[in-house]
Amino acid sequence: MRPSKSTPLVPPLAGLCNFAAAQRxxxxxxxxxxxxxxxxxxxxxxxxxxxxxxxxxxxxxxxxxxxxxxxxxxxxxxxxxxxxxxxxxxxxxxxxxxxxxxxxxxxxxxxxxxxxxxxxxxxxxxxxxxxxxxxxxxxxxxxxxxxxxxxxxxxxxxxxxxxxxxxxxxxxxxxxxxxxxxxxxxxxxxxxxxxxxxxxxGREAKDPGELKPVYSTKPFEFDAVPKRDARFHDSFNGGVNPEAFLYDERFSPRDKVLMLFYKRLREIDVPEMMASIIHQTPGKPWKYYRDMSRQLWDEARHAMLGEVGFVSQGIDWSSIPINFTWSLNLNTQLSPRDRHAVLYFIEQGLMPRNGKRFEWEVATESGIPLAKLIQDFDWADEVLHSQIGRAWYVTEFSNLNTALSYGDRCWSTILSQWQRYLDEGLTEHRNWWPELYRAACAGWGVTPDPAALAFNESYAEVRADLKSISGSA
Ligand SMILES: [Fe+2]
Ligand SMILES: [Fe+2]
Structure with missing residues (x-):
């Protein structure tokens, strides 16, 4: 049969399907x-x-x-x-x-x-x-x-x-x-x-007979206490203050990258905390849940970026105590809105020059290309998170400053519990930095810098100049 005049030269119907399927x-x-x-x-x-x-x-x-x-x-x-x-x-x-x-x-x-x-x-x-x-x-x-x-x-x-x-x-x-x-x-x-x-x-319904609940006879109860597997230990440890090291000009960018990787991996506490906000804040428009879930996923990625950073340096991260007191305290001591307030306050502290840009500059100068790449994207993500905070947290207040000072107050209520953890025997605040640093230097084939090795500032005092950047985000 001769093709009709309307027979197309190229695939018809925008390549979606043939004429038979289009007549289904x-x-x-x-x-x-x-x-x-x-x-x-x-x-x-x-x-x-x-x-x-x-x-x-x-x-x-x-x-x-x-x-x-x-x-x-x-x-x-x-x-x-x-x-x-x-x-x-x-x-x-x-x-x-x-x-x-x-x-x-x-x-x-x-x-x-x-x-x-x-x-x-x-x-x-x-x-x-x-x-x-x-x-x-x-x-x-x-x-x-x-x-x-x-x-x-x-x-x-x-x-x-x-x-x-x-x-x-x-x-x-x-x-x-x-x-x-x-x-x-x-x-x-x-x-x-x-x-x-x-x-x-699109299927025939089948009569399933009686459907009796097995586990849902009582309503689900959200467990706000973060749980960790056996690779995480000494989780109340505040024996090392990574921000203090990061902002100390005596130390080299390469050495500071170890603290950046630690800070990233520690961020596993952000999904633990944000999940509680999302779960315990019903009745918002759908976009709220979508945006918050995106940020939660970014924070889980940030933790994995820290993990990959340690793997790249041949360091077993499970030897370091990965602190979880941020998510534990926020989840058990603050309302969902106040948790969001702390998150926003900390994230805003990361926006100025000494925040995420500084971390990227340190990584850039470290000579470790992967660290630079990690911080580049971490910084970009943080800008997005700041926008998400503006859209869903700041709008609950009359203006930005009120929203920020409210977050500051909420953060201050739980910031320094260093002594209590010690008194209650929850940790000895062991200074884990020298071991980590020595292991890294061995891998790099260099002699440890004596000043860096001697660094022993803990979270016993959180300095005012570091307060807004000493939490996870
Ligand atoms: Fe993050
Ligand atoms: Fe963030």
């Missing part, structure tokens, strides 16, 4: 919206679950991964919310529970009593269901009429499949350690919940 009956706008809301609900609850478990999860790699995965969920939630708002859907109804069985399922995962049960629920049930649901959505909807939804589904799939892979690998390792698993029949309960709601995502 697909789904109505209303059906698409229902399905997207199903995915939105699961992602929203996962965002809540990841965030709620960051602080109390001891395993460092899971703490950072939960921070990442909460952020990825937040981005896909944002994309779906935008898409639903384009589909003739006011009021959007995005905060409604689409099916009670889905709520039960997510409540159960949130309340999972052990790390392995939590990972099983998230990475073996909920996230694989999202993969399957987005895949089915792409295969069902008309790829031309609903192209914007297909696009966000494909982006979501890219990242959710990677999340599942991370989770599966973690589960295999934890199973080998004999970590306690979920109760018998619990994963089946989660699957049955999905089956009960499957009509919302």
């Amino acid at each position: 009956q697909g789904m109505s706008v209303a059906e698409c919206v229902d399905w997207l809301k199903y995915n939105h609900y699961l992602l929203s609850r996962l965002h809540e679950i990841f965030t709620a478990r960051i602080t109390s999860e001891p395993l460092y790699e899971l703490k950072t991964a939960f921070s990442h995965h909460a952020y990825l969920c937040a981005e896909h939630i944002t994309a779906i919310r935008t898409r639903v708002s384009e589909m003739r859907e006011p009021p959007l109804g995005l905060d409604e529970v689409p099916h009670p069985a889905l709520k039960l399922q997510c409540d159960e995962v949130l309340c999972a009593p052990t790390t392995l049960a939590l990972l099983d629920g998230i990475y073996e049930i909920v996230l694989p269901e999202l993969v399957s649901s987005f895949e089915d959505y792409v295969d069902t909807t008309n790829p031309l009429v609903d192209a914007p939804s297909v696009r966000i589904a494909r982006f979501a799939l890219l990242e959710i499949r990677e999340m599942v892979q991370f989770g599966n690998e973690s589960i295999v390792v934890l199973q080998r350690t004999g970590a306690p698993r979920a109760a018998d029949g619990w994963l089946e309960l989660l699957s049955k919940c999905l089956a009960a709601a499957s009509r919302l995502r």
